[in-house]
């Protein structure tokens with residue numbers, strides 16, 4: 446294996462040279478288990494930890510390695526290593542973690558394309574597609590929608606679903622697949638490019654791992670039948686994992702997500718809802734919220750049917766989440782700054798007492 450097979454490129458090599466990393470091994474994080482990382486290098490896989498310095502100076506979750514990262518590391522023996530530096534990421538997929546508002550979870554980094562997987566049988570939902578799309582758009586990751594389990598519905602229902610998507614989402618490729626009949630597999634294999642990184646996004650039970658396993662040709666991820674009595678998926682995949690496919694593509698499987706909160710989607714929402722955003726420039730009031738103002742071009746377009754009402758409502762909901770996220774983030778920054786000052790004064794006092 447060469448590093449290029451894992452997605453290594455000239456930009457990363459330039460960073461390595463610029464930072465004098467000759468004495469280090471270079472690898473890509475392929476799995477993460479509670480602050481322990483599996484890093485793949487040309488000399489095999491290493492179980493790695495971060496340096497104490499990296500932990501100590503980390504300001505947020507983003508300062509820790511994540512699956513997809515390129516890192517420099519020092520190897521010990523044949524299978525243990527210490528991660529020394531994280532290379533700059535060209536993309537980072539993150540979401541708002543459930544519960545603790547303000548805490549962001551990294552799904553994967555250095556991803557070129559995301560497969561947004563949604564099953565067509567039950568629970569199909571265009572709002573959720575728009576949500577994942579927004580995350581992709583704010584992450585600089587190109588989205589591809591994958592409709593799974595098409596073996597479970599008839600042709601009529603399938604066209605209905607595709608129409609409902611096309612009414613709201615333009616210019617995003619749709620691939621329909623069945624992991625049972627293998628319909629659509631040729632199409633999905635055909636778009637996977639060598640050396641590019643793909644990431645599976647979607648709710649639990651939609652068939653991400655089944656697809657991941659079939660594509661990789663070896664059973665890497667556990668999959669499980671859905672409980673028949675409740676018809677609810679259990680979360681089967683509990684960690685993220687990156688692997689190289691036979692055709693040279695690189696793919697990351699992910700645990701299903703129950704909730705996909707919007708974190709930092711400044712441009713994400715604008716790209717996903719570009720029509721609403723461009724209409725809003727014609728609203729009478731500059732600070733129009735598009736909820737009840739007169740002379741609102743967005744509301745007019747909803748009334749006339751030019752903009753889908755459900756899409757409009759989904760946009761407003763995510764705008765609110767984004768605003769909430771930004772205000773809690775600002776609050777946290779204020780707190781951290783205050784804490785930083787206290788620590789600085791504390792250290793100064795400590796030094797004074799030294800002599």
Ligand SMILES: Nc1nc2c(ncn2[C@@H]2O[C@H](COP(=O)(O)OP(=O)(O)OP(=O)(O)O)[C@@H](O)[C@H]2O)c(=O)[nH]1
Pocket residue numbers: 593594595596597622623624625647648649650651652653654655656667668669670671678679680681682683699700701702
């Ligand atoms: N009928 C049918 N069943 C499928 C298909 N794809 C997956 N399944 C079944 O759906 C169940 C869940 O599949 P998984 O691949 O584990 O789903 P997942 O998205 O990885 O779920 P999490 O790991 O929990 O996020 C398994 O029982 C699969 O056999 C499909 O295309 N058609």
Ligand SMILES: [Mg+2]
Pocket residue numbers: 653654655666667668681682699700701
């Ligand atoms: Mg899974």
Ligand SMILES: [Zn+2]
Pocket residue numbers: 725728729733734735736738740741742743744
């Ligand atoms: Zn308006």
